[in-house]
Amino acid sequence: MTYTGSMLMVVAPSGAGKSSLVNALLKQDAGIDLSVSCTTRAPRPGEVNGREYNFLSETEFLARKEAGDFLEWAKVHGNYYGTSKSWIESQMKNGRDVILEIDWQGARQVQAIIPQAIWIFILPPSIQALEDRLLHRAQDDEATIQKRVAAAKEELTHVAEADYLVINDDFETALSELNQVVLASRLRKNSQLVRHQKLTQELTQELGAANKQK
Numbered sequence: 001m002t003y004t005g006s007m008l009m010v011v012a013p014s015g016a017g018k019s020s021l022v023n024a025l026l027k028q029d030a031g032i033d034l035s036v037s038c039t040t041r042a043p044r045p046g047e048v049n050g051r052e053y054n055f056l057s058e059t060e061f062l063a064r065k066e067a068g069d070f071l072e073w074a075k076v077h078g079n080y081y082g083t084s085k086s087w088i089e090s091q092m093k094n095g096r097d098v099i100l101e102i103d104w105q106g107a108r109q110v111q112a113i114i115p116q117a118i119w120i121f122i123l124p125p126s127i128q129a130l131e132d133r134l135l136h137r138a139q140d141d142e143a144t145i146q147k148r149v150a151a152a153k154e155e156l157t158h159v160a161e162a163d164y165l166v167i168n169d170d171f172e173t174a175l176s177e178l179n180q181v182v183l184a185s186r187l188r189k190n191s192q193l194v195r196h197q198k199l200t201q202e203l204t205q206e207l208g209a210a211n212k213q214k
Protein backbone atom coordinates (compact mmCIF):
# COMPACT_ATOMS: atom_id res chain seq x y z
CA MET A 1 0.00 0.00 0.00
CA THR A 2 1.31 3.49 -0.83
CA TYR A 3 1.16 5.41 2.38
CA THR A 4 1.64 9.18 2.19
CA GLY A 5 1.19 9.80 5.91
CA SER A 6 3.81 9.44 8.60
CA MET A 7 3.69 6.72 11.18
CA LEU A 8 5.57 7.82 14.28
CA MET A 9 6.26 5.43 17.12
CA VAL A 10 7.30 7.05 20.36
CA VAL A 11 9.07 4.74 22.79
CA ALA A 12 10.54 5.67 26.17
CA PRO A 13 11.24 4.28 29.62
CA SER A 14 8.69 5.49 32.16
CA GLY A 15 9.93 8.71 33.71
CA ALA A 16 11.33 10.11 30.45
CA GLY A 17 8.32 12.40 29.95
CA LYS A 18 6.94 10.69 26.87
CA SER A 19 3.23 11.32 27.42
CA SER A 20 3.71 15.03 28.24
CA LEU A 21 5.77 15.49 25.08
CA VAL A 22 3.27 13.61 22.90
CA ASN A 23 0.32 15.55 24.35
CA ALA A 24 2.08 18.87 23.72
CA LEU A 25 2.92 17.79 20.16
CA LEU A 26 -0.72 16.82 19.50
CA LYS A 27 -1.90 20.22 20.77
CA GLN A 28 0.48 22.05 18.41
CA ASP A 29 -0.06 19.90 15.34
CA ALA A 30 -3.64 19.17 14.26
CA GLY A 31 -2.34 16.97 11.44
CA ILE A 32 -1.43 14.07 13.73
CA ASP A 33 -3.85 11.57 15.27
CA LEU A 34 -3.03 9.54 18.36
CA SER A 35 -3.60 5.80 18.26
CA VAL A 36 -5.64 4.82 21.33
CA SER A 37 -4.38 1.40 22.41
CA CYS A 38 -6.31 -1.41 24.01
CA THR A 39 -5.11 -2.60 27.40
CA THR A 40 -6.04 -5.00 30.18
CA ARG A 41 -4.52 -2.64 32.77
CA ALA A 42 -7.00 -1.05 35.18
CA PRO A 43 -7.72 2.65 34.51
CA ARG A 44 -5.75 5.10 36.67
CA PRO A 45 -7.59 7.95 38.38
CA GLY A 46 -8.62 10.47 35.74
CA GLU A 47 -8.24 8.10 32.80
CA VAL A 48 -11.28 7.81 30.53
CA ASN A 49 -12.20 4.72 28.53
CA GLY A 50 -11.67 5.50 24.83
CA ARG A 51 -9.42 8.51 25.50
CA GLU A 52 -6.20 7.24 27.14
CA TYR A 53 -6.94 3.60 26.38
CA ASN A 54 -9.71 1.22 25.46
CA PHE A 55 -9.85 -0.77 28.67
CA LEU A 56 -10.61 -4.44 28.05
CA SER A 57 -10.88 -7.55 30.19
CA GLU A 58 -8.20 -10.17 29.59
CA THR A 59 -10.81 -12.42 27.93
CA GLU A 60 -11.86 -9.64 25.53
CA PHE A 61 -8.25 -8.77 24.74
CA LEU A 62 -7.23 -12.35 24.02
CA ALA A 63 -10.32 -12.89 21.83
CA ARG A 64 -9.41 -9.81 19.77
CA LYS A 65 -5.81 -10.93 19.56
CA GLU A 66 -6.94 -14.34 18.27
CA ALA A 67 -9.21 -12.61 15.72
CA GLY A 68 -6.16 -10.75 14.37
CA ASP A 69 -7.47 -7.33 15.45
CA PHE A 70 -4.07 -6.03 16.56
CA LEU A 71 -1.32 -4.63 14.36
CA GLU A 72 1.00 -5.36 17.27
CA TRP A 73 0.59 -6.41 20.88
CA ALA A 74 2.80 -6.98 23.89
CA LYS A 75 2.71 -7.83 27.55
CA VAL A 76 4.19 -4.97 29.56
CA HIS A 77 4.46 -5.05 33.39
CA GLY A 78 2.03 -7.99 33.47
CA ASN A 79 -0.71 -6.35 31.35
CA TYR A 80 -1.57 -6.73 27.68
CA TYR A 81 -1.40 -3.77 25.30
CA GLY A 82 -2.26 -3.67 21.60
CA THR A 83 -2.73 -1.33 18.64
CA SER A 84 -5.97 -1.59 16.64
CA LYS A 85 -5.22 -2.77 13.12
CA SER A 86 -8.43 -1.48 11.52
CA TRP A 87 -7.92 2.05 12.89
CA ILE A 88 -4.35 2.16 11.57
CA GLU A 89 -5.46 0.83 8.17
CA SER A 90 -8.15 3.48 7.79
CA GLN A 91 -5.67 6.22 8.79
CA MET A 92 -3.19 4.91 6.23
CA LYS A 93 -5.85 4.83 3.54
CA ASN A 94 -6.64 8.48 4.24
CA GLY A 95 -2.99 9.50 4.33
CA ARG A 96 -3.28 10.75 7.92
CA ASP A 97 -0.22 11.05 10.17
CA VAL A 98 -0.41 8.86 13.24
CA ILE A 99 1.49 8.59 16.47
CA LEU A 100 1.79 5.38 18.46
CA GLU A 101 2.86 5.45 22.10
CA ILE A 102 4.09 1.90 22.48
CA ASP A 103 6.93 -0.11 23.99
CA TRP A 104 10.00 -1.48 22.20
CA GLN A 105 8.39 -4.89 21.56
CA GLY A 106 5.51 -3.22 19.72
CA ALA A 107 7.78 -0.86 17.79
CA ARG A 108 9.84 -3.80 16.59
CA GLN A 109 6.70 -5.61 15.35
CA VAL A 110 5.35 -2.52 13.56
CA GLN A 111 8.66 -1.85 11.80
CA ALA A 112 8.67 -5.43 10.49
CA ILE A 113 5.21 -4.90 8.94
CA ILE A 114 5.45 -1.22 7.96
CA PRO A 115 9.12 -0.46 7.28
CA GLN A 116 8.53 3.27 6.81
CA ALA A 117 7.30 3.58 10.41
CA ILE A 118 9.62 5.91 12.30
CA TRP A 119 10.89 4.90 15.72
CA ILE A 120 11.60 7.81 18.06
CA PHE A 121 13.17 7.09 21.42
CA ILE A 122 12.71 9.65 24.19
CA LEU A 123 15.61 9.58 26.61
CA PRO A 124 16.26 11.16 30.00
CA PRO A 125 19.46 13.24 30.23
CA SER A 126 21.01 10.56 32.47
CA ILE A 127 20.14 7.32 34.25
CA GLN A 128 20.41 9.17 37.56
CA ALA A 129 17.86 11.74 36.37
CA LEU A 130 15.51 8.93 35.39
CA GLU A 131 15.85 7.27 38.79
CA ASP A 132 15.25 10.61 40.54
CA ARG A 133 12.12 11.26 38.48
CA LEU A 134 10.72 7.80 39.22
CA LEU A 135 11.48 8.17 42.95
CA HIS A 136 9.86 11.59 43.18
CA ARG A 137 6.83 10.70 41.12
CA ALA A 138 5.89 7.43 42.74
CA GLN A 139 3.71 7.20 45.80
CA ASP A 140 4.54 3.50 45.77
CA ASP A 141 6.58 1.37 48.11
CA GLU A 142 10.31 0.83 47.64
CA ALA A 143 9.91 -2.59 45.95
CA THR A 144 7.51 -1.18 43.31
CA ILE A 145 9.81 1.77 42.65
CA GLN A 146 12.78 -0.56 42.20
CA LYS A 147 10.71 -2.65 39.75
CA ARG A 148 9.92 0.48 37.74
CA VAL A 149 13.59 1.51 37.69
CA ALA A 150 14.61 -1.97 36.53
CA ALA A 151 11.93 -1.95 33.79
CA ALA A 152 13.03 1.51 32.64
CA LYS A 153 16.64 0.36 32.40
CA GLU A 154 15.56 -2.70 30.39
CA GLU A 155 13.67 -0.43 27.94
CA LEU A 156 16.87 1.61 27.49
CA THR A 157 18.76 -1.43 26.21
CA HIS A 158 16.75 -1.10 22.96
CA VAL A 159 17.91 2.40 22.08
CA ALA A 160 20.04 1.18 19.17
CA GLU A 161 16.90 -0.02 17.32
CA ALA A 162 15.42 3.49 17.09
CA ASP A 163 15.70 5.92 14.16
CA TYR A 164 15.76 9.12 16.22
CA LEU A 165 16.78 9.94 19.78
CA VAL A 166 15.22 12.91 21.52
CA ILE A 167 16.73 13.76 24.90
CA ASN A 168 14.23 15.28 27.28
CA ASP A 169 16.39 17.47 29.48
CA ASP A 170 14.73 20.79 28.67
CA PHE A 171 11.07 20.15 27.78
CA GLU A 172 10.71 22.92 25.17
CA THR A 173 13.90 21.84 23.40
CA ALA A 174 12.73 18.23 23.31
CA LEU A 175 9.32 19.30 21.99
CA SER A 176 10.90 21.39 19.27
CA GLU A 177 13.11 18.44 18.27
CA LEU A 178 10.09 16.17 18.14
CA ASN A 179 8.34 18.66 15.88
CA GLN A 180 11.35 18.66 13.60
CA VAL A 181 11.33 14.89 13.30
CA VAL A 182 7.65 15.11 12.30
CA LEU A 183 8.50 17.73 9.69
CA ALA A 184 11.39 15.66 8.33
CA SER A 185 9.11 12.62 8.08
CA ARG A 186 6.63 14.63 5.99
CA LEU A 187 9.40 15.65 3.60
CA ARG A 188 10.47 12.11 2.78
CA LYS A 189 10.79 11.58 -0.94
CA ASN A 190 8.05 8.99 -1.34
CA SER A 191 5.52 11.01 0.64
CA GLN A 192 6.34 14.19 -1.24
CA LEU A 193 6.12 12.54 -4.67
CA VAL A 194 2.68 11.13 -3.93
CA ARG A 195 1.50 14.40 -2.37
CA HIS A 196 2.67 16.54 -5.31
CA GLN A 197 1.29 14.53 -8.23
CA LYS A 198 1.58 17.24 -10.86
CA LEU A 199 5.22 17.98 -10.11
CA THR A 200 5.93 14.25 -10.03
CA GLN A 201 4.43 13.86 -13.53
CA GLU A 202 6.59 16.72 -14.80
CA LEU A 203 9.69 15.20 -13.23
CA THR A 204 8.85 11.82 -14.78
CA GLN A 205 8.55 13.43 -18.23
CA GLU A 206 11.88 15.19 -17.77
CA LEU A 207 13.47 11.93 -16.75
CA GLY A 208 12.00 10.19 -19.82
CA ALA A 209 13.34 12.93 -22.12
CA ALA A 210 16.77 12.80 -20.54
CA ASN A 211 16.94 9.02 -20.92
CA LYS A 212 16.02 9.27 -24.62
CA GLN A 213 18.93 11.62 -25.25
CA LYS A 214 21.44 9.16 -23.78
Ligand code: 5GP
Pocket (backbone or CB within 6 Å): 012, 014, 037, 038, 041, 072, 073, 074, 076, 081, 082, 083, 101, 102, 103, 104, 105, 106, 107
Ligand atom coordinates in the same frame (compact mmCIF):
# COMPACT_ATOMS: atom_id res chain seq x y z
P1 5GP B 1 1.10 2.62 30.90
O1 5GP B 1 0.34 1.48 31.47
O2 5GP B 1 2.03 3.23 31.93
O3 5GP B 1 0.22 3.64 30.25
O4 5GP B 1 2.03 2.03 29.75
C1 5GP B 1 2.98 1.05 30.03
C2 5GP B 1 3.80 0.78 28.78
O5 5GP B 1 2.99 0.17 27.76
C3 5GP B 1 4.41 2.03 28.14
O6 5GP B 1 5.75 1.75 27.78
C4 5GP B 1 3.56 2.22 26.91
O7 5GP B 1 4.26 2.88 25.89
C5 5GP B 1 3.25 0.80 26.53
N1 5GP B 1 2.09 0.71 25.63
C6 5GP B 1 0.97 1.44 25.64
N2 5GP B 1 0.15 1.09 24.64
C7 5GP B 1 0.77 0.11 23.96
C8 5GP B 1 0.45 -0.66 22.79
O8 5GP B 1 -0.60 -0.53 22.17
N3 5GP B 1 1.36 -1.58 22.40
C9 5GP B 1 2.54 -1.78 23.06
N4 5GP B 1 3.38 -2.69 22.57
N5 5GP B 1 2.89 -1.08 24.15
C10 5GP B 1 2.01 -0.15 24.60
